Amino acid sequence: MSTKYYPLHIRDLRRETPDTVSVAFDVPLELRDTFRFTQGQHLNVRAVVDGQEVRRSYSICSGTHEGDLRVAVKKVEGGLFSTYAVERLRTGDTLEVMPPQGHFYTDLKPSNRHLYVAFAAGSGITPVISILKTSLVQEPNSRFLLFYGNRGFDHIIFREQLEELKNRYPDRLAVHHVLSRESLGSELFQGRLDGEKCRAYGRLLFQPAEVDAFFLCGPEEMIFDVKETLENIGADSDKVHFELFSTVGMPKTSNPAATTRKDTFDASVTVIQDGTRFDFQLTSDGSTLLDAAMRAGADLPFSCKGGVCSTCKAKILEGEADMEVCYGLEPDEVAAGYVLTCQSHPKTKRLVVSFDA
Numbered sequence: 001m002s003t004k005y006y007p008l009h010i011r012d013l014r015r016e017t018p019d020t021v022s023v024a025f026d027v028p029l030e031l032r033d034t035f036r037f038t039q040g041q042h043l044n045v046r047a048v049v050d051g052q053e054v055r056r057s058y059s060i061c062s063g064t065h066e067g068d069l070r071v072a073v074k075k076v077e078g079g080l081f082s083t084y085a086v087e088r089l090r091t092g093d094t095l096e097v098m099p100p101q102g103h104f105y106t107d108l109k110p111s112n113r114h115l116y117v118a119f120a121a122g123s124g125i126t127p128v129i130s131i132l133k134t135s136l137v138q139e140p141n142s143r144f145l146l147f148y149g150n151r152g153f154d155h156i157i158f159r160e161q162l163e164e165l166k167n168r169y170p171d172r173l174a175v176h177h178v179l180s181r182e183s184l185g186s187e188l189f190q191g192r193l194d195g196e197k198c199r200a201y202g203r204l205l206f207q208p209a210e211v212d213a214f215f216l217c218g219p220e221e222m223i224f225d226v227k228e229t230l231e232n233i234g235a236d237s238d239k240v241h242f243e244l245f246s247t248v249g250m251p252k253t254s255n256p257a258a259t260t261r262k263d264t265f266d267a268s269v270t271v272i273q274d275g276t277r278f279d280f281q282l283t284s285d286g287s288t289l290l291d292a293a294m295r296a297g298a299d300l301p302f303s304c305k306g307g308v309c310s311t312c313k314a315k316i317l318e319g320e321a322d323m324e325v326c327y328g329l330e331p332d333e334v335a336a337g338y339v340l341t342c343q344s345h346p347k348t349k350r351l352v353v354s355f356d357a
């Protein structure tokens, strides 16, 4: 996985709603392979905004067949980069962009006759529409059911595109908008998209046990409420896939693979990156492995620093570390010794961590 940033020009910038823009990048011919993506993946972006370096992640909203590398950014109240992107970015500007990353997808096969069900809210539609478009093209016999929650009609990102897709695939795509502050004439689709609504849809509109994969993306509360409900109404938990955009307000230990460590202590740490070893002493001030290493002079990859994007992933070769949260790792990666360094604290006095593994 390349964690290098490449400067990419903005080829097209489209206002999708009053507070959302989609941004398409110009990918030079020699970087086409580097920026090839799988549906549902995201890009890490680096920019300097008002003199401050910011790193953020944005999901790709294009289908893999569309020849377009496009993300969508929705303005978050008081948000540094999202406000900059929505209000000040222009076509022709340059952003530094890392090649696509992420595991929010399932493998597609033309012979599949699958049923996919997605629950998205607000900007959570971004990876979901990529998955939806790609699945419908790559699997001509599969069907897709989308529940998409927003405040009102004007806030529906990709509204026209979803309409067009519905017309193109009348028998294979169903889109149900769920609005919290406007009425569509049916109580079933009015209110917040949550576990209760999911239970009702699972009774009336799909059979949970017959769904091949669920995709959830939106605010954390929605994701975990819907996920728990799906599992309670008969969905196989292995089939429920989700993408978190942040862990603001999430309990630190809500992931079974995560642990919280309070009694940190000094450790002698070696970081291996690009074949080079970097040694430093981590003192017990509660800093994460990533922050301590960067303070000591290492230049390491990271983006969200919230345990969700997995850019800071590394493998422990010697010693042990605890993580605060680890949403960005699959259980098999945790079992193989990978950690998110932005969430890690040494558990042993000697630690060797490789970013090359």
Ligand SMILES: Cc1cc2nc3c(=O)[nH]c(=O)nc-3n(C[C@H](O)[C@H](O)[C@H](O)COP(=O)(O)OP(=O)(O)OC[C@H]3O[C@@H](n4cnc5c(N)ncnc54)[C@H](O)[C@@H]3O)c2cc1C
Pocket (backbone or CB within 6 Å): 042, 054, 056, 057, 058, 059, 060, 071, 072, 073, 074, 075, 076, 077, 078, 079, 080, 081, 082, 083, 123, 126, 127, 244, 245, 246, 248, 304, 308, 309
């Ligand atoms: C894998 C991944 C994919 C993502 N994909 C998208 C995407 O497709 N579209 C998109 O718009 N965003 C996406 N995000 C979120 C994005 O990376 C930023 O977190 C978001 O744009 C806010 O950045 P900011 O600089 O504007 O806000 P900041 O200046 O970082 O934060 C400002 C305030 O907003 C709060 N905040 C931060 N992020 C969020 C959030 N997501 N929701 C609510 N409050 C928040 C912070 O706690 C803070 O109080 C994704 C994140 C990840 C990890």
Ligand code: FES
Pocket (backbone or CB within 6 Å): 301, 302, 303, 304, 305, 306, 307, 308, 309, 310, 311, 312, 313, 328, 340, 341, 342, 343
């Ligand atoms: S920087 Fe995103 S998980 Fe660590």
